[in-house]
Amino acid sequence: MHHITVVALRIVLGLIFAGSVFIQVVMLSLLTLDVSTADPDVALIRTPLVVLTVLGILALQVAVVCVWGLLTMVRRGTVFSTGAFRLVDIVIGAFTAASLLAFGLGVALAPGEAVAPGVVLLIGGVAVMIGAVALIVLVLRALLVQAVRTDLEARQLRTELDEVI
Secondary structure (H helix, E strand, C coil): CCHHHHHHHHHHHHHHHHHHHHHHHHHHHHHHHHHHCCCHHHHHCHHHHHHHHHHHHHHHHHHHHHHHHHHHHHHHCCCCCCHHHHHHHHHHHHHHHHHHHHHHHHHHHCCCCCCCHHHHHHHHHHHHHHHHHHHHHHHHHHHHHHHHHHHHHHHHHHHHHHHHC
């Protein structure tokens, strides 16, 4: 991977992390205040809305930190090792949790008249898309397993060839 690509991705990851912290601290505080002054139907969904959103953002932050760690492994040339599996597994878990949290948010918003049914449907679609990302990363993990296996075999063959020479 080119150095520019790694730097660009680190900048994007840093912006995502900073933006998510901003949303957790500032925007959710404002949302909590705004929803608490709304009509009673909306006030009932305040707690699930805030809790599920905070947990969803936390899952995103965990994934960002793990991808940062994978980028560090790329820079060091150690990404094709068994140490990368732990980080990839955590990313898969974070996206799976985010998908379930988005689905839970849709379920929490579905009853009553506080939110339009179309919004609940959109949240369900987002939950499916986030779940798809988890499945894509799972497939990429399988490719990483094959790459690590191939790298190990290549090292063994080089060692045998060095012994012969």
